[in-house]
Amino acid sequence: xxxxxxxxxxxxxxxxxxxxxxxxxxxxxxxxxxxxxxxxxxxxxxxxxxxxxxxxxxxxxxxxxxxxxxxxxxxxxxxxxxxxxxxxxxxxxxxxxxxxxxxxxxxxxxxxxxxxxxxxxxxxxxxxxxxxxxxxxxxxxxxxxxxxxxxxxxxxxxxxxxxxxxxxxxxxxxxxxxxxxxxxxxxxxxxxxxxxxxxxxxxxxxxxxxxxxxxxxxxxxxxxxxxxxxxxxxxxxxxxxxxxxxxxxxxxxxxxxxxxxxxxxxxxxxxxxxxxxxxxxxxxxxxxxxxxxxxxxxxxxxxxxxxxxxxxxxxxxxxxxxxxxxxxxxxxxxxxxxxxxxxxxxxxxxxxxxxxxxxxxxxxxxxxxxxxxxxxxxxxxxxxxxxxxxxxxxxxxxxxxxxxxxxxxxxxxxxxxxxxxxxxxxxxxxxxxxxxxxxxxxxxxxxxxxxxxxxxxxxxxxxxxxxxxxxxxxxxxxxxxxxxxxxxxxxxxxxxxxxxxxxxxxxxx
Ligand code: ADP
Ligand code: MG
Numbered sequence: 343x344x345x346x347x348x349x350x351x352x353x354x355x356x357x358x359x360x361x362x363x364x365x366x367x368x369x370x371x372x373x374x375x376x377x378x379x380x381x382x383x384x385x386x387x388x389x390x391x392x393x394x395x396x397x398x399x400x401x402x403x404x405x406x407x408x409x410x411x412x413x414x415x416x417x418x419x420x421x422x423x424x425x426x427x428x429x430x431x432x433x434x435x436x437x438x439x440x441x442x443x444x445x446x447x448x449x450x451x452x453x454x455x456x457x458x459x460x461x462x463x464x465x466x467x468x469x470x471x472x473x474x475x476x477x478x479x480x481x482x483x484x485x486x487x488x489x490x491x492x493x494x495x496x497x498x499x500x501x502x503x504x505x506x507x508x509x510x511x512x513x514x515x516x517x518x519x520x521x522x523x524x525x526x527x528x529x530x531x532x533x534x535x536x537x538x539x540x541x542x543x544x545x546x547x548x549x550x551x552x553x554x555x556x557x558x559x560x561x562x563x564x565x566x567x568x569x570x571x572x573x574x575x576x577x578x579x580x581x582x583x584x585x586x587x588x589x590x591x592x593x594x595x596x597x598x599x600x601x602x603x604x605x606x607x608x609x610x611x612x613x614x615x616x617x618x619x620x621x622x623x624x625x626x627x628x629x630x631x632x633x634x635x636x637x638x639x640x641x642x643x644x645x646x647x648x649x650x651x652x653x654x655x656x657x658x659x660x661x662x663x664x665x666x667x668x669x670x671x672x673x674x675x676x677x678x679x680x681x682x683x684x685x686x687x688x689x690x691x692x693x694x695x696x697x698x699x700x701x702x703x704x705x706x707x708x709x710x711x712x713x714x715x716x717x718x719x720x721x722x723x724x725x726x727x728x729x730x731x732x733x734x735x736x737x738x739x740x741x742x743x744x745x746x747x748x749x750x751x752x753x754x755x756x757x758x759x760x761x762x763x764x765x766x767x768x769x770x771x772x773x774x775x776x777x778x779x780x781x782x783x784x785x786x787x788x789x790x791x792x793x794x795x796x797x798x799x800x801x802x803x804x805x806x807x808x809x810x811x812x813x814x815x816x817x818x819x820x821x822x823x824x825x826x827x828x829x830x831x832x833x834x835x836x837x838x839x840x841x842x843x844x845x846x847x848x849x850x851x
Contacts, residue, residue, distance in 0.1 A: 352390075
């Protein structure tokens, strides 16, 4: 069957979106592929469709549990039943059962990088025919692999254990350096590149300066009242999501919820589902929400706090307008919050002095790593409670160092500590320079779209009608009410439109 027919039969879609067919052809010719398609550009199809044409299974490495659940559900609702997600959401007995069944019976197997470090799952996967190995949201290799998700850096080794299946890396946000990291850590010796435009012309961009945080709060309320939902509002801390959720609720905003990593897994899946099903209109969240989530009708994304790099910003605003509707991304800036991103960067990796203390404690008299008892772990966590990921980071770095230098002596322990501290410093300063680039973008007087794309080495070749505040953007287009002004080309108001707006439903602008 040719690909166009396969597309129609399996998905009901009449044609491929830009880039999809070429990527799928290369995947089916068993080449390694690194593919960039914009947010909402249809990356999932690039492994789903090959799945139907290949005999064996497709293993998809996915960064988040919520994302896996979303993708499993989508596949199931499209009629594909041979799907499974191997993650911590499975109960003990489900896991035990899966270990006894033949995984070959699953066409699509979703798994996290961490589960791929567990011997029994790797052995299980070794027993089946894997025809395609996919790393979805592959920028995570570079963005998280060096910090708190170090198992991303071990995917190349895992692939070897699985017999080097052809590999497809998918992302919507990769600079040249990130692409290099993906190639290196996934051990792709001669991959084919499909670099498509990352632009999202249906998302207008706006940066608003406010004088202080009180004004920011009030502006947020104005926007949440006026803008046509659904919307996502990003904050840099869990407490702020809750605080502003309360403020909005108390001020008449209904169908609003908050979401952050401190909620239980069940609560998170529930809120995500409610948002997907339009039972919740506005979600106040940290960056823990939204990656890869396929909700087509989000109309705005507000950043109450800015992220620390352009990649994250593009990922987060990309959750708007996935169905093609006009939507808007608004970043609120206040001088009072200027230090926050810097603070976030400093917290992402261990403090060098703490690192030195921990390293000394981790290495025993024989120069080997002493794995921690639960009590030791708890004691250390109590000293700096958020630091489980820091501890994992240090263990990873220590292991790496010992792999190349052997067991440690008292003097090499010093050198090892210094080497790790240098790594922390250089990673932190790299992040600071990424923050500088985002800060520069927020203050530019040039076209924001042009500058954003330039960051990814892409040139803006078209004129976008509703582009950015620097090119001119009318926020009224995105409000619940219809505004018809004589000097715009806005469509005529029809009674259907009026009714749709009264009931806050979609219109196709
Ligand atoms: P992303 O690139 O962000 O991963 P998804 O794979 O989640 O995007 O796809 C976004 C949406 O586009 C989904 O609803 C998907 O069904 C739809 N889609 C993908 N390919 C096509 C196509 N060729 N024609 C129509 N819709 C498509
Ligand atoms: Mg996706």
